[in-house]
Amino acid sequence: MKAIISASAIVALAFLSLSTTPVHSFQSGCPTNGPLSCPTPTMAVNDCCVEVASGQFILSQAWDVNPSVGPANSFVISRLLTDKCDGTFEQNCDASRDYTGISDLLNAQGPPGFLSKMQTFWPADAGNQDEQLWEQVWAASGTCLSTLDLSCLPAGSPMGADAVAYFNATMNLFESLPTYQWLSNAKVLPSSDQTYTLDNLISVLQSTYGYTPAIECKDNVLIKVNWYFNLKGSFADGEFVPFDAPQSSTCASSGIQYLPKTTTAQ
Numbered sequence: 001m002k003a004i005i006s007a008s009a010i011v012a013l014a015f016l017s018l019s020t021t022p023v024h025s026f027q028s029g030c031p032t033n034g035p036l037s038c039p040t041p042t043m044a045v046n047d048c049c050v051e052v053a054s055g056q057f058i059l060s061q062a063w064d065v066n067p068s069v070g071p072a073n074s075f076v077i078s079r080l081l082t083d084k085c086d087g088t089f090e091q092n093c094d095a096s097r098d099y100t101g102i103s104d105l106l107n108a109q110g111p112p113g114f115l116s117k118m119q120t121f122w123p124a125d126a127g128n129q130d131e132q133l134w135e136q137v138w139a140a141s142g143t144c145l146s147t148l149d150l151s152c153l154p155a156g157s158p159m160g161a162d163a164v165a166y167f168n169a170t171m172n173l174f175e176s177l178p179t180y181q182w183l184s185n186a187k188v189l190p191s192s193d194q195t196y197t198l199d200n201l202i203s204v205l206q207s208t209y210g211y212t213p214a215i216e217c218k219d220n221v222l223i224k225v226n227w228y229f230n231l232k233g234s235f236a237d238g239e240f241v242p243f244d245a246p247q248s249s250t251c252a253s254s255g256i257q258y259l260p261k262t263t264t265a266q
């Protein structure tokens with residue numbers, strides 16, 4: 001009897017440790033030295049390895065102060081805008097993959113601490129639910145990407161692996177663009193009384209990263225910094241290739257306010 005109990009305890013333990021180790025990571029097996037996603041390839045390509053539904057991505061980082069959203073010392077993800085290289089885009093492409101419970105999927109399949117990272121750096125606007133934002137973003141944009149199509153998922157992928165890969169890759173891209181840090185290193189800090197020129201902001205970011213973002217203002221208050229990319233390989237694990245913003249910034253040339261948040265630093 002004793003032996004039987006401990007044997008089943010061992011089985012239970014083994015099962016527990018199995019279920020807590022990461023079960024999956026989306027490895028596309030695609031090269032990152034293939035064609036660029038823009039202009040959209042006209043010859044036949046493997047659309048699991050070349051993103052044909054959205055060749056251009058704009059990672060839009062938000063700086064919201066009233067009410068404050070996110071840490072006092074970081075931009076947050078506002079949106080990853082997708083574009084078919086020509087100003088048009090697709091939306092809501094596969095209702096059969098409009099997942100609910102994205103938070104649970106991120107918790108179960110994302111890297112350690114991923115859900116909390118999402119809550120910190122990709123939060124909904126004040127008063128809204130993160131879960132609803134993520135469900136809507138995935139359904140609207142993620143389901144359209146050719147390289148995250150179900151047919152591109154590695155064999156044995158759990159349900160939702162496509163969505164987890166979408167958020168993971170977007171977060172990786174966001175983390176490669178520490179806009180607040182870059183500005184702060186150049187002594188461009190949020191301030192209630194100091195203002196900045198557009199040249200000043202752009203040249204700090206351009207000289208640090210090597211590419212020009214577009215900066216958005218509302219009433220000449222900085223609200224967003226937008227970074228532009230094409231893609232080589234799969235969205236899941238490909239290489240985002242930056243390029244200079246084709247759009248100009250919406251701020252005036254001077255008197256720009258970059259206001260402090262009322263939240264604490266992360």
Ligand SMILES: *[C@@H]1O[C@H](CO)[C@@H](O)[C@H](O)[C@H]1NC(C)=O
Nearest residue numbers: 024025026109110165168172
């Ligand atoms: C998330 O991104 C990291 C960093 O690139 C990668 O090592 C990991 O495999 C990814 N995980 C998933 C689930 O895609």
